[in-house]
């Protein structure tokens with residue numbers, strides 16, 4: 001599948017900077033809010049950007065690698081949490097509701113049959129991936145299916161008017177997949193990428209690291225492209241987030257990047273299309289060990305650092321009102337001239 005993501009015209013940057021600098025404040029004093037306003041203005045090619053119909057899409061899927069004892073929780077938590085999403089009980093439910101963000105829950109490949117639960121979008125590719133310690137997590141056809149589902153979904157959301165979208169995930173074992181993606185796509189030792197996920201102790205963390213190193217060794221000769229990495233070690237939810245981000249960028253939408261797992265999907269997306277970076281806002285720095293280094297490698301300054309390590313898109317939801325503040329100051333604050341305030345001498 002090919003994505004055509006335009007490089008936003010940089011001509012507007014000087015005009016946006018001028019507008020930002022003429023606001024009644026010392027130069028640069030709104031810090032990261034100024035960078036966010038500049039980025040969204042550039043994406044939308046306007047001095048008066050808007051945020052319309054914000055959405056968060058949570059993709060859920062199971063992982064064969066969970067059989068290797070790499071998570072502190074059992075696999076059935078994935079489907080139980082999907083039911084919790086439907087019943088409005090999860091963290092992402094309450095935060096999305098708090099900020100008027102529309103939430104969509106997608107079964108990307110959970111090892112459970114939901115039997116037509118209305119509120120779940122059915123994009124099930126399989127009942128979980130295969131165990132990548134032994135074989136590739138998915139087939140090329142399954143990966144392609146993930147891309148198709150995600151693109152259709154983002155097309156539908158975009159045609160409802162949405163211009164800002166975040167992606168979340170649920171899948172026991174997915175910090176393992178994400179750690180391998182990070183290690184291979186950023187060429188870093190696996191030890192620097194592996195973390196405690198849902199809460200492993202030191203011994204379990206060492207086991208997880210050993211397993212992931214073994215898995216990398218088993219497949220390393222077969223991996224050449226970012227799509228190979230995604231197919232071999234990814235999850236259905238991670239592949240759908242990757243494709244969803246690419247499609248959203250293609251539509252000129254603002255893409256909100258959540259925590260460690262969503263960021264690993266983002267690494268795949270930017271490896272597939274280098275213009276992806278122009279559309280991304282990094283919502284928070286997760287407490288999962290590899291995330292600080294991942295963001296550092298992207299030279300990304302996250303909006304928040306709250307010690308959160310949950311996923312589900314919660315970082316996107318929590319950061320959203322701050323992004324709104326960036327838009328509000330750009331559109332509504334007075335300028336030195338309109339307010340009759342003297343400029344710097």
Ligand SMILES: Cc1cc2ncn([C@H]3O[C@H](COP(=O)(O)O)[C@@H](O)[C@H]3O)c2cc1C
Pocket residue numbers: 070071072073077081169170171172173174175176196197198199310311312
């Ligand atoms: C109750 C519960 C709710 C969650 N919501 C997100 N995750 C997060 O934890 C999982 C990844 O961690 P690991 O790789 O260690 O399994 C993912 O499902 C992620 O979304 C949760 C985990 C649990 C247990």
Ligand SMILES: O=C(O)c1cccnc1
Pocket residue numbers: 175197198258259260261262286287288291308309310311312
């Ligand atoms: O940052 C995340 O996305 C994360 C970290 C730990 C567990 N689940 C998700």
